[in-house]
Amino acid sequence: MHEPHLDRRLFLKGTAVTGAALALGATAAPTASAAPGGFPDYTYVRTLLTPSQLAYNPTGEIIFPTVRGVYDRLPASGRLGRYYLYYAPHDAPGGICLAYGDSLEGPFTEYPHNPIVSNKWSPHYSVSHVSSPHVMWHAGRKEMWLYFHGENTTTRLARSTDGIHFTYDKVVLNTSMLPSGTTETSYARVFPHELPSRGAHYVMVFMVNNTTNHRDIGWGWSADGRTWTFAQEPLVRHGDVGAVNVGGPHLLHRNNSTYVVYNKDKESGGDLMITEVGNDFSLRRHLGVFYDSRASAPENGRAASPSFGTDRGVPYMIYEAGERLAGSIAMARG
Template sequence: MARSTDGVNFSDETPILRTRLVPGTSYARVFEHALPGRGNKYVMVFMGVRNGRRLFYGWSPNGWDSWQFSPTPLVNPEPDGPTDISGPTLVKRNGTAYVAYHGNDGRMRITKVGNAFQQEVHLGVFHSPIASDNGRVAAPAFGNQDGVDYMFHEAGQRLHARICIARAV
């Protein structure tokens, strides 16, 4: 965890998630999202290694401390086909919650998890690489400006990727 008063300079502080809780944790992202009955304001979605790479989650009342983590995966790779999934991001649409992520086959998928993270409804691939993506698109992140939705993501082989942007039409 790191803090900043100006959004440019950050100070590294106490780790929140450690591999002793869930082995192989990475790709952690925090979002404002209350889970019913948990007294939280924030959730964290992240990759963890337990019988392959899966997506897990945690929750906190303030996003800084008092984090709790579910030992049960939020999203499993088997219904999608790949053996590993990672790079999760929380997506809210149509009054419910989804998790978008990438698989080791180079494609991005989306799964409906519901507002209480009580579902796992795999909806399939929503973005596949094009020729210039060198077989891989990954780590989606979404934003909106002036009513237009955008997706930022990696394209290309890991450690040699470029950052791309897609605009909803």
């Protein structure tokens, strides 16, 4: 049976879930659901990547996984595996990295020539670090579009036809596009999402910080994924969900509504939270804990920066597990 694209559709308990960062499969067996919004109750299964086991390991830490199915998108002759897993160290020099595998259960093999994007790309930029890779399959262009930050004030776009070798495009977000006093705009993810009233086909969610040093979730919209308009007020405010900081946002769509899943910092509990924003982003229904991080290793009380999807009908979540800058990339199954 042909498997649909890894980018656009989740099928859980017979109900379509569209607009996810991962859409990995076709149909899923009925799954017990305990998370708000009718989403499955994910359970940690295993660690996929650990910094100490990687050849490219400049800082001893990695963050922000994004997985894309490439089995029916990229030519078989140059394809390394069915799935490409993008990740990065955060601290300088960072570096956008790639691993590949044939199942979301693992194993994943480190690409031998990491980083595929470094902190110096002449003549476009020279920064202390690049990090937080989010790759979107652009169906119209038939390209992999990579959004990444460096510095924390700036999100950039690069494009690729093979998911490995990228061509620099442009800056798509920086602090100057947000209100005065904004100090960080980073950890962006971009999703195909229709907003007819705004003439938009794509939505970006990201972390935003200001001089108060409390991080919120921001958002923006675009007709083409390159040129963006940004809301000047946060999509999710840290104080509205009882957090010091929130970050690592991800969109999900279910039962004809749209949700954002994001992480609280360790000081605020370290769990993944969920807010219903609606298809037009006019709602702010804070629904509570989406995933309760475990006190034991590897999570040690913190889960963050999730990606979602299904592989051969089984729902998965790929995420950061463990304290920030001291964790690994883990996999949970629904």
